[in-house]
Amino acid sequence: MQKVRRGSKNVLTIVVVLLSIFLTHLLSADDEDADLLKKAINIFGTLPQAMTSEKNPITSEKVKLGKILFYETRISVGGTVSCARCHPIGLYATDGLRKSIGNHCKVNPRNAPTILNAAGQISAHWIGNRKNVEDQARQSVIGPPSFGMPSYEAVVKKLKEMKGYGELFKKAFPIDNDPITVDNLAKAIGAFERTLVTPSHFDSFLKGDITALNRKEKGGLKTYIEADCIMCHSGPYVGGQMYETFGIFEPYWKYTKSEQIDEGRYVVTKNDADQYVFKVPILRNVGKTAPYFHDGSVDKLENAVWIMGKIQLGKDLNKAQVEEVVAFLKSLTGIIPEDALKIPLLPSMD
Amino acid sequence: MQKVRRGSKNVLTIVVVLLSIFLTHLLSADDEDADLLKKAINIFGTLPQAMTSEKNPITSEKVKLGKILFYETRISVGGTVSCARCHPIGLYATDGLRKSIGNHCKVNPRNAPTILNAAGQISAHWIGNRKNVEDQARQSVIGPPSFGMPSYEAVVKKLKEMKGYGELFKKAFPIDNDPITVDNLAKAIGAFERTLVTPSHFDSFLKGDITALNRKEKGGLKTYIEADCIMCHSGPYVGGQMYETFGIFEPYWKYTKSEQIDEGRYVVTKNDADQYVFKVPILRNVGKTAPYFHDGSVDKLENAVWIMGKIQLGKDLNKAQVEEVVAFLKSLTGIIPEDALKIPLLPSMD
Numbered sequence: 001m002q003k004v005r006r007g008s009k010n011v012l013t014i015v016v017v018l019l020s021i022f023l024t025h026l027l028s029a030d031d032e033d034a035d036l037l038k039k040a041i042n043i044f045g046t047l048p049q050a051m052t053s054e055k056n057p058i059t060s061e062k063v064k065l066g067k068i069l070f071y072e073t074r075i076s077v078g079g080t081v082s083c084a085r086c087h088p089i090g091l092y093a094t095d096g097l098r099k100s101i102g103n104h105c106k107v108n109p110r111n112a113p114t115i116l117n118a119a120g121q122i123s124a125h126w127i128g129n130r131k132n133v134e135d136q137a138r139q140s141v142i143g144p145p146s147f148g149m150p151s152y153e154a155v156v157k158k159l160k161e162m163k164g165y166g167e168l169f170k171k172a173f174p175i176d177n178d179p180i181t182v183d184n185l186a187k188a189i190g191a192f193e194r195t196l197v198t199p200s201h202f203d204s205f206l207k208g209d210i211t212a213l214n215r216k217e218k219g220g221l222k223t224y225i226e227a228d229c230i231m232c233h234s235g236p237y238v239g240g241q242m243y244e245t246f247g248i249f250e251p252y253w254k255y256t257k258s259e260q261i262d263e264g265r266y267v268v269t270k271n272d273a274d275q276y277v278f279k280v281p282i283l284r285n286v287g288k289t290a291p292y293f294h295d296g297s298v299d300k301l302e303n304a305v306w307i308m309g310k311i312q313l314g315k316d317l318n319k320a321q322v323e324e325v326v327a328f329l330k331s332l333t334g335i336i337p338e339d340a341l342k343i344p345l346l347p348s349m350d
Numbered sequence: 351m352q353k354v355r356r357g358s359k360n361v362l363t364i365v366v367v368l369l370s371i372f373l374t375h376l377l378s379a380d381d382e383d384a385d386l387l388k389k390a391i392n393i394f395g396t397l398p399q400a401m402t403s404e405k406n407p408i409t410s411e412k413v414k415l416g417k418i419l420f421y422e423t424r425i426s427v428g429g430t431v432s433c434a435r436c437h438p439i440g441l442y443a444t445d446g447l448r449k450s451i452g453n454h455c456k457v458n459p460r461n462a463p464t465i466l467n468a469a470g471q472i473s474a475h476w477i478g479n480r481k482n483v484e485d486q487a488r489q490s491v492i493g494p495p496s497f498g499m500p501s502y503e504a505v506v507k508k509l510k511e512m513k514g515y516g517e518l519f520k521k522a523f524p525i526d527n528d529p530i531t532v533d534n535l536a537k538a539i540g541a542f543e544r545t546l547v548t549p550s551h552f553d554s555f556l557k558g559d560i561t562a563l564n565r566k567e568k569g570g571l572k573t574y575i576e577a578d579c580i581m582c583h584s585g586p587y588v589g590g591q592m593y594e595t596f597g598i599f600e601p602y603w604k605y606t607k608s609e610q611i612d613e614g615r616y617v618v619t620k621n622d623a624d625q626y627v628f629k630v631p632i633l634r635n636v637g638k639t640a641p642y643f644h645d646g647s648v649d650k651l652e653n654a655v656w657i658m659g660k661i662q663l664g665k666d667l668n669k670a671q672v673e674e675v676v677a678f679l680k681s682l683t684g685i686i687p688e689d690a691l692k693i694p695l696l697p698s699m700d
Binding site (some may be wrong): 068071073078080088089090092095096097101104192272287288299300301336340342343344345349350 | 421440451686696698
């Protein structure tokens with residue numbers, strides 16, 4: 001009996017020890033997750049439902065018109081360019097090209113960034129030479145490598161030639177006497193783009209559902225935070241809030257093998273400090289928007305992440321780290337609003 | 351009293367006469383409508399729900415893949431051409447150009463016909479040099495002015511590089527060992543296009559609802575029948591069933607002011623009888639698919655109708671006749687299937 005009792009005691013001890021190890025592990029994993037969540041909430045905040053603007057309030061009539069105009073090729077020189085040409089929604093509003101091709105096969109100076117969540121940024125375009133999505137739309141219609149129209153007047157003339165637009169502009173801008181203007185075109189397209197917020201399962205995580213990210217994605221988020229990626233790519237859009245030199249530790253072209261060296265924001269400001277400075281891009285849907293960087297010089301997200309570590313943070317991320325960061329970044333692939341996935345019918349010519 | 355009675359009699363006579371005129375008119379209008387409907391049913395028949403093919407049965411998985419491939423630019427040389435480039439659904443699957451612009455700004459030889467209802471035709475393309483919608487899709491990917499790929503193998507290689515396509519092709523062609531082939535691409539796109547039937551209020555008329563067409567549209571239909579437009583443009587798709595010389599009474603270019611003279615089907619057959627012969631286009635949605643004719647040389651539907659009367663029928667239709675025929679033709683503007691108006695998300699590169 002003594003032996004049996006001693007044996008029972010031993011078994012009990014083992015069970016208690018194992019249980020306590022298990023519970024400690026569980027608790028510490030929970031603690032770790034809770035800690036990660038807390039940090040993440042501080043770093044990323046909450047994704048809004050739409051990217052509102054006081055100057056351009058979102059109305060359903062403006063969004064309706066804006067979505068139609070988004071597909072309108074007939075207001076471009078040559079009739080082949082629309083917003084959707086470089087930002088096809090089915091490709092997460094990028095075109096898969098290194099640099100977009102506009103009217104008459106003109107090559108755009110930089111890679112087409114996605115317009116999903118883009119209205120949440122401090123400015124538009126890689127070098128911040130467009131104030132906001134409205135300004136981007138406005139300037140595109142006369143941009144030589146994009147729509148290439150000779151003047152705003154020429155755009156208005158084309159719009160007025162298509163009978164259906166009169167009523168659409170009137171409904172979207174009811175107090176305007178002569179609503180077909182390029183400013184209103186820009187506001188309508190801007191209003192549409194301001195609806196293009198794409199929540200993902202990372203947002204479920206941020207709302208407290210710790211299971212919304214798997215172990216690898218959480219590991220990636222942790223590495224992403226600890227490696228200091230959040231120095232630039234933070235906030236609800238995971239970037240888009242500041243400018244930064246591309247290549248802090250080493251020249252970027254050494255790693256991207258870029259064909260041309262782009263002076264970045266220097267082109268806009270002519271300030272030496274802005275040499276090779278670019279707007280920090282948003283990383284939402286980054287798993288769907290290859291190729292990467294301002295010149296689309298890198299095809300694979302894994303390579304882009306490693307290069308960023310190397311030249312922005314001075315860190316040589318190992319394969320496992322890169323892979324888990326990529327897993328985290330892919331958790332930012334979001335849901336495109338249903339209405340934006342519906343093709344609008346365009347007004348006919350007469 | 352006699353006077354009064356005589357007066358009453360007179361009033362009664364007038365009432366009876368007016369009533370009988372009114373009733374005769376009503377009855378004759380009804381008779382006329384019934385007669386028109388009967389003729390129309392004989393001439394146009396019934397629009398099917400889908401344009402089926404024994405060789406390529408429509409399945410939901412094929413249609414799903416086909417719709418994705420329809421938007422796929424990454425299988426074209428230069429990465430800017432997809433089916434949707436020349437056939438954007440929002441523009442009733444035409445591009446509004448005289449002649450479509452393909453890869454590297456190459457100009458296509460003829461105007462892009464709509465692909466709505468196109469699978470119901472005897473062949474594809476203006477000169478019938480594509481057997482059907484599947485053949486059209488297959489040849490497009492290597493067509494020099496369209497996708498411009500160097501070979502079918504190059505297309506397959508591109509598709510295989512994009513991870514998501516493996517599963518999509520497997521589901522669409524479950525018994526194939528190696529389902530990613532250009533034949534299957536063609537079948538999938540073809541299956542999608544075979545769903546693109548667009549019923550309009552003309553079809554409600556054909557089903558017996560005489561009120562579905564207004565007076566002007568019915569007048570136009572009557573003129574359309576009496577002027578012999580139905581010699582070629584008949585059947586459920588209102589055309590697409592035969593080849594015909596363009597310019598029977600006079601050379602077409604005299605009226606269309608075409609920049610080049612197109613020899614039409616002669617290019618395919620080298621048969622002298624096929625000089626200036628083209629496939630009779632379908633007229634469904636013709637009110638939405640300007641510009642007109644094989645070279646898009648005519649912008650206005652009114653002009654196109656008048657020219658057709660002149661050079662095909664030897665008839666100088668007057669303004670009123672042209673206007674009512676146009677009103678009838680616009681009653682052929684149909685409803686695009688809801689699923690075709692939803693943008694599919696494309697597989698990402700990795």
